Amino acid sequence: MPPEHTVSPSSAKPGESVTVSAPDAKCDPRYGEDALISIVFIDAAGVEVLNTTAPMADAGGFNFTAEVPLNSAPGVMAVNAMPHGVDWCDDTGKNNRVSQGELPLERASCVLPTKPLNITK
Template sequence: MRWLRTTAAAGTILLAAAGVVSCSQFPASQACFPPPFSLSQDTASAGGSLSISAEDATCDPRYGDGAQIQVEVMDASGATIVTELAPMNDAGGFSIMLDLPATAVPGPGMVSAYPHNLDWCDDTGRNNRVGLAAGTGIERVSCVMPSAPLTITPKL
């Protein structure tokens, strides 16, 4: 019985070790995160406008028809002052124009943009969506939120 428990424990450790992967083990078509986005300017006034866009990814993220990007803007108080959805193409490219509220608190803020309602990354560098069967659940994993700094100035 002791031999059986020891063998089972060793097998579990080997299986766990076999599950450890690195980004370099996957072809580029699978190691695909959302393309980086950019702001039209890094400073905007409360009540002003801001354009956010991303070029198509150089990999194959396979976002599909009807994909959307979720864009959020936080002001200097840490409050989310804008949350918008915009169309995103299959390769992750998008462009959106946002109006900041006149009540935005001036100072250092942040803009984030990420695929809406999609499990788009995991800690191994793989796009979790590639090869998922229809009807499977989405499980969010630890990822760094794509963001860019934005300085909000007082309303003009």
């Protein structure tokens, strides 16, 4: 599973900074030295207002700070964070980095790690 992330503060206005972070996993997932975390903000209107990647530690920890996009609708924003380009359901003990093959990655779980962020005006 991807690392359990937090969003701080829990409420912000467009233009203010928020931090999305997670500690290293205890199970040694071995994401690799060039691992990335995919971070997506979806506002209360269902609009994807941020979609980016940031560095992630081999053990899954990361710390990412961004400004809430100015065009974000007020209400509860979904903040998703999951390892980028990784088969995060793999528990074989092998490096979980997905090779750059011809087949696209298909998520094997319907659970998307999401935390709320209250957007105020």
